[in-house]
Amino acid sequence: MDSSDEPGVTGVMVIEPMGNAGRFLAEAAARLGLRLYAATDEQVHAGYEPWLTHGLAGVCLTELADTERALDDMEVFCRDHRIAGVAVCWELLTPLAALLAARLGLPGNDPLRAKAARNKIVMAEAFRAAGVAAPAGAVVTGAEQAHAVAASGRLGWPLVVKPAEQGGSWGVSVVAGPDGLDAAVAAAGRFTRAEPHGLPLDSRVLLQSYVPGEEFSADTVVHEGVPFPLPVVRKDTTAGTYRVETGHSCPAGLDARTVRAIQDTAARAALAVGVRNGIAHTEVKIPPGGGPVVIETGARLPGDNICEIVEAATGVSEAVAYLQAVTGQLPHIAPTRDEAAALRFLLPDRAGVVEDVLIPDVPGTHSHIDIRPGQRVPEPADSSGRVGHVVARAASVDDARRLAGQVIADSLVKVS
Numbered sequence: 001m002d003s004s005d006e007p008g009v010t011g012v013m014v015i016e017p018m019g020n021a022g023r024f025l026a027e028a029a030a031r032l033g034l035r036l037y038a039a040t041d042e043q044v045h046a047g048y049e050p051w052l053t054h055g056l057a058g059v060c061l062t063e064l065a066d067t068e069r070a071l072d073d074m075e076v077f078c079r080d081h082r083i084a085g086v087a088v089c090w091e092l093l094t095p096l097a098a099l100l101a102a103r104l105g106l107p108g109n110d111p112l113r114a115k116a117a118r119n120k121i122v123m124a125e126a127f128r129a130a131g132v133a134a135p136a137g138a139v140v141t142g143a144e145q146a147h148a149v150a151a152s153g154r155l156g157w158p159l160v161v162k163p164a165e166q167g168g169s170w171g172v173s174v175v176a177g178p179d180g181l182d183a184a185v186a187a188a189g190r191f192t193r194a195e196p197h198g199l200p201l202d203s204r205v206l207l208q209s210y211v212p213g214e215e216f217s218a219d220t221v222v223h224e225g226v227p228f229p230l231p232v233v234r235k236d237t238t239a240g241t242y243r244v245e246t247g248h249s250c251p252a253g254l255d256a257r258t259v260r261a262i263q264d265t266a267a268r269a270a271l272a273v274g275v276r277n278g279i280a281h282t283e284v285k286i287p288p289g290g291g292p293v294v295i296e297t298g299a300r301l302p303g304d305n306i307c308e309i310v311e312a313a314t315g316v317s318e319a320v321a322y323l324q325a326v327t328g329q330l331p332h333i334a335p336t337r338d339e340a341a342a343l344r345f346l347l348p349d350r351a352g353v354v355e356d357v358l359i360p361d362v363p364g365t366h367s368h369i370d371i372r373p374g375q376r377v378p379e380p381a382d383s384s385g386r387v388g389h390v391v392a393r394a395a396s397v398d399d400a401r402r403l404a405g406q407v408i409a410d411s412l413v414k415v416s
């Protein structure tokens with residue numbers, strides 16, 4: 001018997017569960033007694049790992065880059081499988097999820113505003129309209145325009161140059177002066193399609209004024225338009241031209257008032273991009289002496305194992321809360337634990353072929369290696385340059401950070 005025939009069992013359709021958050025969604029669906037279904041492309045499905053294949057009750061094969069076809073295929077599939085909600089892991093697919101939920105009459109996000117959660121140019125307009133604090137910016141299509149904007153002095157230096165539609169810090173650079181601008185604009189404008197689905201991208205480039213200060217992320221689960229704040233996470237990044245995450249830790253090590261201010265700002269950002277029944281992952285920086293400024297928000301669960309860090313520290317499962325929201329239930333957001341967790345990535349010094357990798361096995365930590373000896377690792381300019389990571393758990397966030405930092409300091413990554 002098909003699982004969807006069992007009385008009382010409903011399902012959730014995840015548009016492309018392959019990715020960091022997919023694992024947490026599969027676990028959360030099992031906890032909630034929900035069947036998990038995937039929509040994906042045939043050739044992407046062929047590369048699914050066993051943990052994902054085993055977690056799925058069924059798969060709708062379609063072509064996610066063809067919006068009309070994907071909507072038609074998924075609509076038929078969802079009606080056949082008693083689907084109670086639509087979820088998504090990939091930022092670029094969040095507008096498609098909003099359209100599907102609307103077609104099916106399921107709880108979802110505002111399809112008319114959903115593009116603002118994917119495209120940073122539309123996002124900046126949405127933030128401006130809603131009065132959400134965000135960096136001043138300008139849109140350009142080439143280096144000449146970028147030089148003209150820079151010469152106007154309106155955005156100051158350094159300038160942040162980034163693609164309109166991308167993630168994982170791909171193509172993002174912080175430029176100190178006019179000399180670096182040509183390369184930065186070329187790096188940001190080089191994306192026309194996103195793999196593995198071949199989704200067409202807006203290849204315009206966004207220039208932003210640089211926001212100094214510490215960086216945090218705060219997620220917001222939204223039920224029927226009402227935002228519920230989730231724990232704030234401290235984000236560590238590299239400091240130069242490329243801002244790559246080096247780690248995440250929770251709790252954020254901030255006073256209660258600052259945590260509240262970040263959560264309020266994140267909630268306002270989520271609503272501004274049309275999140276109504278779902279989750280948003282918002283990144284903010286706090287300039288010295290100022291309030292939180294939103295760098296970006298996405299209508300999706302966080303990546304980078306942030307779901308694991310938050311649950312280890314607070315007992316809150318963001319994936320459970322998200323599935324509750326997309327199936328129209330009140331999300332569970334109350335912390336049940338008061339501990340701490342920190343994640344640190346292992347990055348190479350430079351690009352090359354990995355010769356040797358070692359992350360020591362230390363009590364209170366666990367680690368994972370992504371790039372094995374013999375494989376090529378790119379320069380750590382974006383999230384593809386990670387060799388592995390370690391997660392440390394402790395009673396206090398300082399201890400967790402120290403432990404994770406020590407493990408990374410004692411790790412080895414040799415490239416040739």
Ligand SMILES: Nc1ncnc2c1ncn2[C@@H]1O[C@H](COP(=O)(O)OP(=O)(O)O)[C@@H](O)[C@H]1O
Binds near residue numbers: 135162210211
């Ligand atoms: N305007 C800005 N001011 C300061 N830092 C920024 C700014 N924009 C981006 N960054 C840095 O670059 C990182 C990546 O940029 P982001 O806009 O989040 O792109 P992505 O979608 O690739 O994550 C951010 O996490 C932040 O550290």
Ligand SMILES: [Mg+2]
Binds near residue numbers: 168296
């Ligand atoms: Mg980001």
